[in-house]
Amino acid sequence: MSPTMQKQTFLIAFLAAALLFSACHEHDNDGPKTNFTVNFSASFSGERLTKYKDYPFGANQIPLQFNLFSTYLSDIELVSADGSTHRLAEVEYLNFNPDNAPSDLSVIRDITYTNVPEGDYTGIRIGYGVKAALNAKNPADFANNHPLALEGEYWNGWDSYIFTKVEGKTDSDKNGSYDIALLYHCGSDAVYKVYTFNTPVHVHAGEPALNVNFDLEKLFIMDDGSYYDIVTNFYTSNDPADVSVAQVLMHNFEKATSVTQ
Amino acid sequence: MKKLVTIGILGLLFVFATQACRNNGTDPQEPGDLEHVPYDPQPYTILKPTFFPNVPVPEDNPMTYDGVQLGRRLFYDPILSADSTMSCASCHLPAGNFTDNKAVSVGIDGIAGKRSSMALLNIAYATNGLFWDGRAASLEAQALMPVEDPVEMHHHWPQLVEQLKEHPGYPALFRKAFGIKNRSEISKELAAKAIAQFERILISSGTSKYDKFAQGDVDVFDDEELDGYLMYFEEAWKYGLNLPDAQCFHCHGGITLTGNNYFNNGLDSVGSLDEFKDFGRFKVTGNPSDKGKFRTPTLRNIALSGPYMHDGRFQTLEQVIDNYARKGFGVSNEDPNLPLMGLNAPNNTLTQDHKKAIVKFLHTLTDTVFINNPDIQNPF
Numbered sequence: 001m002s003p004t005m006q007k008q009t010f011l012i013a014f015l016a017a018a019l020l021f022s023a024c025h026e027h028d029n030d031g032p033k034t035n036f037t038v039n040f041s042a043s044f045s046g047e048r049l050t051k052y053k054d055y056p057f058g059a060n061q062i063p064l065q066f067n068l069f070s071t072y073l074s075d076i077e078l079v080s081a082d083g084s085t086h087r088l089a090e091v092e093y094l095n096f097n098p099d100n101a102p103s104d105l106s107v108i109r110d111i112t113y114t115n116v117p118e119g120d121y122t123g124i125r126i127g128y129g130v131k132a133a134l135n136a137k138n139p140a141d142f143a144n145n146h147p148l149a150l151e152g153e154y155w156n157g158w159d160s161y162i163f164t165k166v167e168g169k170t171d172s173d174k175n176g177s178y179d180i181a182l183l184y185h186c187g188s189d190a191v192y193k194v195y196t197f198n199t200p201v202h203v204h205a206g207e208p209a210l211n212v213n214f215d216l217e218k219l220f221i222m223d224d225g226s227y228y229d230i231v232t233n234f235y236t237s238n239d240p241a242d243v244s245v246a247q248v249l250m251h252n253f254e255k256a257t258s259v260t261q
Numbered sequence: 262m263k264k265l266v267t268i269g270i271l272g273l274l275f276v277f278a279t280q281a282c283r284n285n286g287t288d289p290q291e292p293g294d295l296e297h298v299p300y301d302p303q304p305y306t307i308l309k310p311t312f313f314p315n316v317p318v319p320e321d322n323p324m325t326y327d328g329v330q331l332g333r334r335l336f337y338d339p340i341l342s343a344d345s346t347m348s349c350a351s352c353h354l355p356a357g358n359f360t361d362n363k364a365v366s367v368g369i370d371g372i373a374g375k376r377s378s379m380a381l382l383n384i385a386y387a388t389n390g391l392f393w394d395g396r397a398a399s400l401e402a403q404a405l406m407p408v409e410d411p412v413e414m415h416h417h418w419p420q421l422v423e424q425l426k427e428h429p430g431y432p433a434l435f436r437k438a439f440g441i442k443n444r445s446e447i448s449k450e451l452a453a454k455a456i457a458q459f460e461r462i463l464i465s466s467g468t469s470k471y472d473k474f475a476q477g478d479v480d481v482f483d484d485e486e487l488d489g490y491l492m493y494f495e496e497a498w499k500y501g502l503n504l505p506d507a508q509c510f511h512c513h514g515g516i517t518l519t520g521n522n523y524f525n526n527g528l529d530s531v532g533s534l535d536e537f538k539d540f541g542r543f544k545v546t547g548n549p550s551d552k553g554k555f556r557t558p559t560l561r562n563i564a565l566s567g568p569y570m571h572d573g574r575f576q577t578l579e580q581v582i583d584n585y586a587r588k589g590f591g592v593s594n595e596d597p598n599l600p601l602m603g604l605n606a607p608n609n610t611l612t613q614d615h616k617k618a619i620v621k622f623l624h625t626l627t628d629t630v631f632i633n634n635p636d637i638q639n640p641f
Contacts, residue, residue: 100546101548103548139516144315144388151386151514152514155514156475157495178591181598238506
């Protein structure tokens with residue numbers, strides 16, 4: 001290759017890198033900005049999740065109850081048509097448990113983000129769990145009011161945050177007695193997922209909030225439409241080398257999430 | 262004439278002397294009667310192990326050296342009870358991990374309460390309610406309650422505040438702690454703030470056997486303690502060992518070994534939630550599903566904290582583990598971790614050896630440096 005060609009190749013590579021970088025860069029315009037609210041909620045089969053309520057599950061309609069659902073989300077980003085993004089939050093902890101409420105109806109978490117560039121975005125991207133850069137830390141690394149300072153959401157055994165907790169029980173033989181406890185605690189970098197939802201998101205003053213809902217029934221429905229065998233797979237393994245059950249749930253989060261405005 | 266001059270001089274001396282006393286601010290009727298006492302608040306740095314998170318401190322009650330010292334005196338002073346026989350420390354003694362080692366505590370009138378006194382170790386990290394039912398939102402709010410509780414100190418705050426105002430020592434201490442200018446500014450809120458400041462320094466020393474292990478001294482445990490640790494935290498896979506899951510850390514996890522949450526931990530077999538003798542958390546939330554739920558206590562120093570459970574029904578840790586090994590009674594709001602106790606053990610049930618190892622591990626949580634810390638002992 002001649003020196004001239006070498007220079008041209010270098011220039012083309014440089015321009016390509018610059019273009020690529022420009023396409024991926026954080027959306028940061030000087031235009032108008034506004035507050036933007038996202039409502040995070042939990043449901044089962046389209047109905048707002050209620051703790052200890054009997055839900056019929058699967059082909060056999062076995063009774064299923066939940067007593068806890070919480071999850072971490074990372075890098076919640078609005079995506080523009082040109083591929084640029086605006087990050088709403090680096091990490092959020094959503095606990096839908098009505099711990100201090102007079103009823104068992106799950107909590108709806110309304111979170112308002114400030115200084116969001118106004119515009120018509122093409123979608124929202126969500127990381128499910130705690131992204132690796134943050135998962136390498138532990139609660140002692142964060143200020144007390146930080147979502148990652150929660151001691152009960154970190155497991156030293158995995159050196160990982162517990163990305164999501166789903167706890168409940170089922171009456172597997174439908175005899176009126178709940179015989180199987182369900183304990184799904186998913187964590188470790190291996191099960192972290194990022195999903196993009198291509199739903200138009202309009203961020204302008206006066207626009208309604210964005211609704212992000214997690215349907216726990218769909219968390220247990222496989223890609224082929226069958227129901228997950230929760231009787232056999234009633235808990236997540238403690239061994240980080242065996243994340244098979246956790247992978248199922250974290251994979252199914254994409255289908256279990258609905259985004260509407 | 263000489264006599265008159267002498268009387269006059271003496272009279273003038275008396276007036277001067279009286280005036281001098283007034284200027285020194287010792288007359289409680291005078292505004293600014295405490296201004297002669299220096300107010301020079303020095304920030305108090307809470308001593309904690311490096312691997313502990315920062316201690317949450319509310320913005321409206323910053324930690325000061327004099328605030329902590331005042332709180333310490335109030336904590337140990339029986340002036341807080343109606344007959345001056347009982348202090349906070351009557352039910353929260355350092356040697357008992359700041360419990361009284363009784364099943365239930367008895368107040369000044371000889372009336373027994375219905376719950377056991379809770380350990381105060383690392384109580385500063387409790388951010389989801391205090392007491393067994395979580396009815397106090399903060400240490401400041403909590404400190405107000407036992408004083409007027411008829412089965413505890415059975416005093417009245419207005420009277421107690423008057424006692425503190427008239428006390429020979431407390432007004433100056435309140436001045437040093439909070440900068441008040443007059444003893445009339447002493448209030449129950451300031452007293453509670455001071456007690457809360459003292460309680461925030463009740464932090465582990467980080468020198469327990471468990472802490473040494475967790476910080477990398479892996480040889481500190483014997484085999485049985487290690488087995489107990491691995492079952493407690495469900496980490497047997499790390500060592501290729503076949504040990505069951507004891508599910509402990511789900512509720513007693515994190516650095517303080519409490520999840521700061523409320524559970525029905527399977528103590529009572531009831532036909533319906535209405536049959537619980539003590540409704541616990543329900544009294545705070547009003548949620549029927551919270552009947553029979555109580556706050557998880559810290560397990561640090563648990564060997565020093567008995568008897569156990571909210572009503573002190575178990576005298577020993579062995580009894581506690583035996584109870585958990587029964588896996589609850591299937592009551593509707595029992596924690597789902599209970600039935601999984603002993604998962605992967607033969608018949609999914611903990612053996613006697615397993616239980617013994619767990620108890621032995623619990624003893625490694627003992628922190629004698631903490632309970633002997635001179636900064637937290639009775640100052641009187």
